Amino acid sequence: MKQIKVSNPILSGFYPDPSIVRVGQDYYMVNSTFSYFPGVPLSHSTDLIHWEQITNILSTKKQLNLANSPHSGGIYAPTIRYHKGTFYMITTNVSHGGNFIVTATNPLGPWSEPYFLNGAEGIDPSLFFDEDGTCYYCGTKGRREGSAFFGDNEIYVQEVDLTTMQLTGESYAIWHGALKGVEWPEGPHIYKRDGWYYLMIAEGGTGLNHAITMARSKNIKETFEGCKRNPIFTHRHLGKQYWAINTGHADIVETEHGDWYMVLLASRPCDGYCLLGRETFLVPLIWEDGWPIVNPGVGLLDRIVTIQVKDSSTLVEANEAQVGEKELDSLLKDYHPTCRDIKENFRQKDLPPYFFYLRNPQEDHYETGRETGLRLYASDVSLTADASPTALFLRQTSINYTLGTKLESTLTNENSEAGILLMQSNHFHYRFCIYKSNVPMVVLISCIEGKEQFLIKRELSKFPSYLQVREEDLNLSFFYSFDGTEYQTVAASIDASILSTERAGGFVGTCLGLYTYTPTKEFGEDFVDFDYLHYQVM
Template sequence: MSTFTNPILKGFSPDPSVCAVGEDYYLVTSTFSYFPGVPIYHSKDLVNWKQIGNILDRKEQLPLEGAGHSRGIFAPTLRYHNGMFYMITTNVDHGGNFIVTAEKPEGPWSDPYWLKDAPGIDPSLFFDDDGKCYYTGTRPNPEGPKYNGDWEVWLQELDLETMQLTGVSTKIWAGAMKNAIWPEGPHLYKKDGYYYVMIAEGGTGYNHSITIARSERIDGHYEGYKNNPILTHRHLGKAFPVHNVGHGDLVETPDGQWFLTCLASRIFDGYSNLGRETFLAKVEWEDGWPVVNPGIGRLLAEQEHSLPMVPVEQQEQYDLSEDSPAFMYLRHPQMENYDRKSRAGWLRLHATSETLKDLSSPTYLGLRQQAMNYTLTTQLDASSLANDKAEVGLAVVQNDRYAIRLVASPFEEGFTVRMITTIDGVDEVVGEVTGMGALLELSFIGEGQQVKALVKDIESGREDTVAENIDTHYLSTEVAGGFVGCTMGLYVTSDNKGDYADFNWLEQKITK
């Protein structure tokens, strides 16, 4: 039997939702303030995934003006019914809950159907045997929350003709624990005459968990499973290397096997710089209830897998002359600043005065950081720059107040290369090399929570260490807060309109 390693999606990939279409599987995750929104992946084995696009790839679908890094798009759900794909999610600051549809998972996806009278977050869809569609979501206690996190899961029919809710809104569950906090991420399933509602509760941090209830009627009464939670790591101690387990979705294979995708965070020296990632577990049904990884009851770093493996090539180096669905931008990128026409084989990034500290759209092209042991390298030509306040180079971004940069700036007859940390909004230069040329290779080398910054002058062959042994634990949820993981990539800024730099390639290589 083959084995696989968790996580199945490395790096910032929270709130996974999965659906099966025959022997093909599709999965989506949250993107918050990044554009395009909601990546969609395809797999034949639930382990090896290839990104085939992004569902929200037009500004009309994804208003993000002024969104904080952990605002924007929360918790998408992906479902398939009668030849149509449905993705439902929440834009927390711009319109609330909405649905988009497509006949093919690659798109094109429709403009949003904004849902009226649909409070709360984390919506999901369920298609019953009679053809009716039901919305589930989570909302504050309508009588007024009695404590922080006093929310409830609710159900209402969705009219597929009008794409609006119809009928009565019904509370169906408030979680397994007494005074449960943040019952969210609900999904409905039907099996052997029962309706099951599976949720996350306990908050998205260390006490996160997955719980389940069932009913013979879709609108309840839902009876909680006596052995809840069906999955959590909160009882394993903080020294355990995987925390925050929750927000699951079940999927059944054509031959009747069941699996669960969920989010969890790998911990490195006490911190989760990579954010919440997507993990996979086996599910067996016993006495009408799901058991996750029977006999073990937790996520595994390596696990046997019963489906035939269909490997997918993992890309490390990106030819910047071509777009990629893996590329991520902040909020609403001005795509004219990402120029692939002016210099053949290169990407020309036009600078603006906006920086990574601004809740706007600086010129930044990122990838999800996938490992703590890595090299991130690019080759750039900064010869067009004249403004000594311009910066061109690499950045690792947690949010607008926590980041690191390795950037070149014009200085006298050459360029100065600096490594700069941003901690709680305050910049500090932690290393500097002067007298470099304009054609440079810049590299971050990550070794756990320590980072080294290197520069190479391509024309002269000179190589220097800009900084080393720089601690990066603050690029984590535990310090920076929020719900995102780090991204890393290319960055340009300048007060001088017309400044630009050319980039030849970008490589993120996992070294351990």
């Protein structure tokens, strides 16, 4: 065993609400996806450092109905657990059906159809398997005796009958959070250690006041006693400009060597704005006097985490060379799949699992595996509607990147569009595209609070074949080219802050993609061929 270093976050970009489980030498982690499809990415690691998204658990409309879901509706806070050869993923579809479980014997699937849990009120469900095999549901809802204010919740448990996949018996309120008048005790997970049941939750909301608290009890059905040191972890006292804010919603895991680590969400602001959403971070913990100490001696997230792994990797060599933090960050980019450069040419029929759609896609609007790349058929679904436009996304993982594509289209219908979409939500986004008018045009469209505006209209002799977007900190620049070599600037220093949660609200991060749109199909069905999509972190 050697100690090496890894940079935080371990999953960059829109990967909130992490839940983790270890099965032998393998770690599996899931995250929330809200109104994006497919839902609940499943990432795998053997060392807590190198993570690869291997699939999406909810991959069919029967498993995940997102019809008319608000942008921050859909899937909330999944939990993954493993028991006697079966993986269990439990989550909430707040838009359709509530809390449900899916199962699989192989993490790659197939995953079962949903088992919706009758009587399971509230959100953020978790499962706990006791030593005798009893399965408990743990969730959060308004107090049964009546909530004094919005967000005045209780954490409750109830047994699950695994033969019927339904709740059974009585439900028990076990905790209401650490602070008097606390808002939003949620995200509960139960663990057992040395004869104690430990309950870890998030509270204080998902913003700056987010915190992680813990309680314990000898009896899972009785009131839990809070840790005297609560919250056991938070950044809410550090201000809006700290490098990582909004820390909370955690899960913990023990390695096969007996070390303990916590995964949690946090946001990285740039000049006060968080464009990447809530990301997944890693922090060590120890147990002391029957309670966890998170990152002992520090008590905060570190940019660089020291972790014990087996020998022989470039990371070990980098650590032994004692490179500086900046150089190590640069080196480690290649070891985080969510940070790597991606150039996808769409020649294969199946898309990599890190691509996704907004709500349930109209499948016949997408064609992959073609010699000309990705073909998108124009939809008349507005980009501001709670519906599924013709658009394909991946997560923005860095505040500094370039995104480029090569496209070919005739666009026969008036006011049709095709190009690059920078999406924070339906009501906050940028569209950089070729545009059908009396003459060929390249345009930049902003959407702020649902109001669309042409920022730039440039008439051209023909449609360009290449479009490129570059972001440096909070400044966006937009370029086009006819030959892929000489690029012309359309706009520079465009404000990217509208793509932040501080401006847009909600729970998601910025997603980058390709799209096409037509307001009418009067002259036929427009389509566009995208030869590639190249996302490169700078």
